[in-house]
Amino acid sequence: MPDEALKLTQKLPTEFDRRAFFTKIGTIVFSYEYLSPNVLYEPSAIVNAGKPENFALNSVTMDVNSGIYLVRADEGYFALNAVCTHLGCLTAWNQDLGIIACPCHGSKFTRTGEKIEGPAPKPLPWLKTWVSDEGDLMVDRSSDIPPLQYLRI
Numbered sequence: 367m368p369d370e371a372l373k374l375t376q377k378l379p380t381e382f383d384r385r386a387f388f389t390k391i392g393t394i395v396f397s398y399e400y401l402s403p404n405v406l407y408e409p410s411a412i413v414n415a416g417k418p419e420n421f422a423l424n425s426v427t428m429d430v431n432s433g434i435y436l437v438r439a440d441e442g443y444f445a446l447n448a449v450c451t452h453l454g455c456l457t458a459w460n461q462d463l464g465i466i467a468c469p470c471h472g473s474k475f476t477r478t479g480e481k482i483e484g485p486a487p488k489p490l491p492w493l494k495t496w497v498s499d500e501g502d503l504m505v506d507r508s509s510d511i512p513p514l515q516y517l518r519i
């Protein structure tokens with residue numbers, strides 16, 4: 367057998383082994399991706415805001431992680447959804463002006479969530495609040511309540 371042909375026959379099994387190896391690896395990776403659950407884990411709708419006494423009287427506190435405002439007013443405590451009712455931007459409390467403002471298209475709200483101006487079609491929703499057995503202020507982000515239902519502690 368000529369040297370060139372001998373080299374070619376010695377090379378073939380190596381090429382085949384490499385191809386088979388990568389085929390098996392590809393099959394394993396594909397199988398793992400296909401069989402592993404495709405689940406989106408969302409944070410709980412229930413927020414523990416901590417002790418009520420941590421909130422100063424007439425304060426508006428934003429919890430950026432949960433997208434809510436905790437307000438302590440003379441009438442009691444309440445929580446607002448901080449997501450703008452226009453297109454879903456996160457609003458911000460402006461302490462100097464005493465309003466909640468949306469940075470996206472200029473909607474403005476009072477601290478009780480009523481719309482002052484801008485394209486937002488609805489006020490900011492009030493959220494269900496209560497005090498846990500441990501004395502913590504709790505908020506359910508998934509439960510809207512009618513406005514002006516203050517939590518009195």
Ligand code: FES
Nearest residue numbers: 450452453468471
């Ligand atoms: S998203 Fe807030 S005004 Fe448009």
